[in-house]
Structure formats: structure tokens, C-alpha cells
Amino acid sequence: MTNYLLICRSLTYAQRASKVLKSAGIPASISRIPKEIATNGCGYCVRLAEKWLSRSLELLNNTGLQPIKVYAWYGYENYAEV
Amino acid sequence: MVYLDNAATTLIKPDAVARSMASAVKTLASPGRGGHEASMRAAQTAFDCRETAAEMFGVCSPENVIFTMNATHALNIAIRSLAGRGSRAVVSGYEHNSVMRPLHAVGADIRVARGGLFDKNAVVYSFRKELMRGADVAVCTHISNVFGFILPIDEVAEMCRKYSVPLIIDAAQSAGAETLNIEDLGASFAAMPGHKGLYGPQGTGLLLIGENVRAQPLMFGGSGSNSELMDMPDVYPDRLEAGTHNMPGIAGLSEGIRFVRKIGEYRIKRHERRLIDLAHRLLSGIGGLELYYTEDAGAQGGVMSFAVADMSSEECAESLSELGIAVRAGLHCAPSAHASAGTDKRGTVRISVSAFNTEDDIYALFDAMKRIKAKKL
Numbered sequence: 001m002t003n004y005l006l007i008c009r010s011l012t013y014a015q016r017a018s019k020v021l022k023s024a025g026i027p028a029s030i031s032r033i034p035k036e037i038a039t040n041g042c043g044y045c046v047r048l049a050e051k052w053l054s055r056s057l058e059l060l061n062n063t064g065l066q067p068i069k070v071y072a073w074y075g076y077e078n079y080a081e082v
Numbered sequence: 083m084v085y086l087d088n089a090a091t092t093l094i095k096p097d098a099v100a101r102s103m104a105s106a107v108k109t110l111a112s113p114g115r116g117g118h119e120a121s122m123r124a125a126q127t128a129f130d131c132r133e134t135a136a137e138m139f140g141v142c143s144p145e146n147v148i149f150t151m152n153a154t155h156a157l158n159i160a161i162r163s164l165a166g167r168g169s170r171a172v173v174s175g176y177e178h179n180s181v182m183r184p185l186h187a188v189g190a191d192i193r194v195a196r197g198g199l200f201d202k203n204a205v206v207y208s209f210r211k212e213l214m215r216g217a218d219v220a221v222c223t224h225i226s227n228v229f230g231f232i233l234p235i236d237e238v239a240e241m242c243r244k245y246s247v248p249l250i251i252d253a254a255q256s257a258g259a260e261t262l263n264i265e266d267l268g269a270s271f272a273a274m275p276g277h278k279g280l281y282g283p284q285g286t287g288l289l290l291i292g293e294n295v296r297a298q299p300l301m302f303g304g305s306g307s308n309s310e311l312m313d314m315p316d317v318y319p320d321r322l323e324a325g326t327h328n329m330p331g332i333a334g335l336s337e338g339i340r341f342v343r344k345i346g347e348y349r350i351k352r353h354e355r356r357l358i359d360l361a362h363r364l365l366s367g368i369g370g371l372e373l374y375y376t377e378d379a380g381a382q383g384g385v386m387s388f389a390v391a392d393m394s395s396e397e398c399a400e401s402l403s404e405l406g407i408a409v410r411a412g413l414h415c416a417p418s419a420h421a422s423a424g425t426d427k428r429g430t431v432r433i434s435v436s437a438f439n440t441e442d443d444i445y446a447l448f449d450a451m452k453r454i455k456a457k458k459l
Contacts, residue, residue, distance in 0.1 A: 041309030
């Protein structure tokens, strides 16, 4: 199953984004950005399943909490920027 | 002991503060330093505290709530972000050394907008005069730590907006006892301790940052983010929070803030003011005391100073301490405030109350002062 990683500018930002999504009933979790796709070192992202991606991005855009980047994660070290 | 030194720190806290701190020591790791359960639990605790503070003080985002060691730490960040050598800094005549010393240290040109004690109009007049001369930054305490004088922060903020001068509010005595909304006031920064009117533990403080205000870090180091960059991250709170967080402190502060929000600032303020009114009424009956008090409840909070005619302030405080009453004497780290009120030569004895003080505490102070005065005769 493909997961999506919404890259956030900080942990607090990721927490705000995650809260918005959870309030809308979207299962989202916060996790560390995998080293392979981290632009400037450590950071946090919001992880969710493919079926929630479109609705999540819409919600985050509407609340001014757009992610910096979005990656599809196909498992292990297999990532692709969306 | 009857504790009447709450302007220094509120010694009596809600029970939940100590409980949450003890639990934090065992269960909370470092937020932003891992993805494991203990780290994420700490991150959630910190986020909850930021979010609650942002709601309470009208901050645009939880990210603009910065954890500091105390109000002084927060003021140092704010002042160093806005003032440098030669900056024209307008301050009220009631500032603490936590404002005056950082301004002096950066080499600012400090201009004091003096006004008489409890005279809000005089403060407004002086501020306007100084701001019209041109200023780069203004700093105003919300409530004087010496006299409880509630400064006209709305009017000062309005003038700062009018003259486009960034405003720093020292909310050391007002946070938790007065409503304060950073966004409404258009303030650039507000600094506050966690351990006074917010009933958190010592070692905690908050810096609240206005929208689109760029602050400069005071400390540099690990932030758990953008670790490959040599510069501190651009985003808050990471930019200003180098090093490991005081998680037991933050957990305790969260509970303190929860306590304040449950009771409400207005009720706390009313309770404190009633006690100050009682103290004034009782102490007025003792001869030889000069009480710095105003009947205007909008101009004085839960702090009152007094001077004893035939006794130094330190001697009086020492005698009170021997009788089990904790107060503070001297200049209270605010010589400028004493200069404004004309009490700089001898200092004052200060009583300051909290939500946990009772009328019995004030009667105990009264009895003690009667005994001290009788002994002097």
C-alpha cells in the first residue's frame, strides 16, 4: 500500500497539520522525515494513506498549512516526489 | 508561613502542577528529537501548551509561542531582535531591570516616558511626547512589579501603531491576572514568566511573537530540524529554542495555565484586588505607614508597596519574616520605577497576592505590622 508523506517546515507545523486532518476524521500520523528525502537534515512530516491524499491537501490548503513537498512512499527506500 | 511575595514567584501552585512535573520526569523525552513514543508524547505536551497560550493571549499561531527560561530570557530575545547600538528606545518609567539592562547592554539610547504613580494620563502623555520625537522600539510593562500600577497598555499600543514603532510588552506581572491580546494590541512581542501568575514552575517563561515579526536567536545549537544547515532554522519555534526543552517545566506550566483558564483572569484579578483593598484598609489604621495605593481598581493590581516612617524597608521585611510573613523589600530590581514614584532613596516593602491568598493572610500581616510598630515605640 502506498503511503504519502507531507513534508512540514517544523514539528509544530506538522502537529498543526495533523490536528486539522484528524479533526476532519482523516487518520494521519506524524513521523520523522526519512533521511533519503530530507533536504536540510532532520525534520517531521505527516503520513497518511493514499485514499486521503487529495482531501488532505485540500484541507491543508484551505487552512494555510500547505506542506513544503509531498512524497509517495512505496516501501523501504522507494520514494517519489508528487 | 504567610506568603505575600507572589510578584517574585507564586510559591503555592495548583496540585496538578507538581503531579504533572513528576510524571513528566518519568515519561517525557525530548520533543523534536525522535519519532519514538516518549519523544512524541513530549511533543504533544509542548504543542498543547503552545496552543493554549496562543488562544489565551491572542497569538496568531502556536508556532509563535516560544518557551524560555523566564520573562527575562524572553525580554532579552525581544530586545536584541529590535534594538541595537544607538536605537532610540522609549520605555515607561516603571520598567524592571530585565528591560533596562538588556537595552543598556545593546547600547540603545534609552528615553524614559515618566509619569506619576497611578497616573495613566501622565504615562500616555509622556509616551506620546517621546514617540513623536522618533523611536525605533518601545517597551512597556503592563503592571509595575513594585506598585501594581496597571499601565495604559491599550493607549500605548495604539500610539505605537500610529507612529509605526514596534512594541514589546513586559507582561511579567499581568499574565494570568489581566487579559492581554497580542494581535489586538498589534504588539511585536510579549514576554512573561511561567512561574508567577500562570502558576507554573520556576525555569519556565514564554515569548509571544506577533504576526510577521522576525526575531533573532539569542542561543544557537540543536533544534531537531534542518540539522544540515549551520544557521538556526527560519521557522518558529525552532529558530529560538536551541537545546533540550525543560519538559517537566512545560508540563507543569500547562497545568498552571489550565488552572488560570478554569478560574478566569477576571476572577483572579477581582480576588487579588479585594485582598489589596483589605490590606490598605487595615494598614491605614496603623500610624506611620505610607501606603502606595489607589482606589481606582483599573489602575492597581494585586501588588502594593508601603514605607514605614521610622524603619528601613529591609528591617521591616526582616521583622515580618521573623513573624512568619514573607514579603520583599528594597528596590525590587526596578530602580527606575522607584525613581518615578519618588521612593528610590529608601525603597519600599512590597506585598503581592495570588489566587491562593486569603483574607486571613492579610489579617496576619496586619497583626504582624501592629506588633512591629508597637515594638518600635
